[in-house]
Amino acid sequence: MAVGDPKEYVHRSQGLGFHHAYLLPPIVKYLGPPDGRSLFEIGFGNASAAHYFHKAGFRVVGIEPSGDGVAIAKRLYPEITRLNEGNVYDNLPGTYGTFDVVLSLEVIEHLYSPREFAANAFGLLNTGGVAIISTPYNGWLKNVALAALGQFDHHHSPLWDHGHIKFWSIATLTQLLTEAGFKDIRFFRVGRVPPLAKSMIAIATKP
Numbered sequence: 001m002a003v004g005d006p007k008e009y010v011h012r013s014q015g016l017g018f019h020h021a022y023l024l025p026p027i028v029k030y031l032g033p034p035d036g037r038s039l040f041e042i043g044f045g046n047a048s049a050a051h052y053f054h055k056a057g058f059r060v061v062g063i064e065p066s067g068d069g070v071a072i073a074k075r076l077y078p079e080i081t082r083l084n085e086g087n088v089y090d091n092l093p094g095t096y097g098t099f100d101v102v103l104s105l106e107v108i109e110h111l112y113s114p115r116e117f118a119a120n121a122f123g124l125l126n127t128g129g130v131a132i133i134s135t136p137y138n139g140w141l142k143n144v145a146l147a148a149l150g151q152f153d154h155h156h157s158p159l160w161d162h163g164h165i166k167f168w169s170i171a172t173l174t175q176l177l178t179e180a181g182f183k184d185i186r187f188f189r190v191g192r193v194p195p196l197a198k199s200m201i202a203i204a205t206k207p
Contacts (some may be wrong), residue, residue: 014072016048019199022191023105023134024052026201030132030188034058037100040124042092042117043107047073047083053103054080061096063088089116093123102131106199108173109135109164118180125206131182137189137200138167170200177204 016024031037034057041062044050046069054060054077063086064070070085077083086092088111102121111117121131157164170187177185182204191198 014046014048014076016052017045019106019191020049020052023199023201024049026188026190027103027132028056030203031101039101039103040092040096040099042088042102042104042121042124044073044083045069045105047077047080049103049105050080050083051077058101061099063090063092063096088120089113090120092120096124098126098129099124100126100129102129104132105134106136108133109166109168112165114166114176115179118176118182122180122182122206127206129206131177131204131206132201133173133177133204134190134199134201135168135173136164137197138169139195139197142196168200173200173202177202181206183207 034053037058039053039058039060041050041053041060044062044064045066047062047064050060050062050073060080061082063084064073065085065087067085070083073080073083082096086095088107102124104117104121108114108117121133125131173187174185184205184207186203188201188203189197189199190201
């Protein structure tokens with residue numbers, strides 16, 4: 001397994017997680033009615049979010065590096081026929097084609113090579129399509145608050161196998177997406193008040 005490759009990340013839970021409570025509502029509001037659109041999820045975990053969007057009416061395809069995550073998805077959501085084991089560093093556009101929406105929730109912070117991830121997200125999109133990428137929010141005030149409350153080690157979690165190895169700010173994630181070719185990049189900060197947000201959601205368009 002390569003450094004930063006989440007292939008052996010362990011998924012044990014079933015159903016939506018606590019983070020979906022603050023991630024999904026703004027995404028659903030932004031996307032609006034599915035209108036027959038296609039959605040590709042990079043790193044679907046246990047596929048609970050993929051199932052959520054499938055039920056809403058999107059045509060969902062996705063990959064997940066973790067074999068146990070794929071097993072949960074196949075067992076619980078057999079009606080979504082294109083949820084496959086795959087690596088975020090694979091040539092995903094060459095294998096799957098292009099889509100109207102690319103979704104990736106709380107994945108990019110686990111990756112050693114985020115530029116490859118961003119290039120894949122860009123390549124998977126139709127012209128005018130949108131990438132929706134969430135990751136834990138990091139900012140100066142939040143980091144000061146974490147340190148003051150003695151929560152810095154818990155937040156950065158160095159003892160978590162296959163855990164977070166990249167800590168993104170709005171500025172650094174904007175730079176990554178701009179380098180990949182995205183335009184009209186905007187952010188929502190979600191969970192708590194914005195300066196102390198749990199996560200941020202980047203929405204970026206392929207011109």
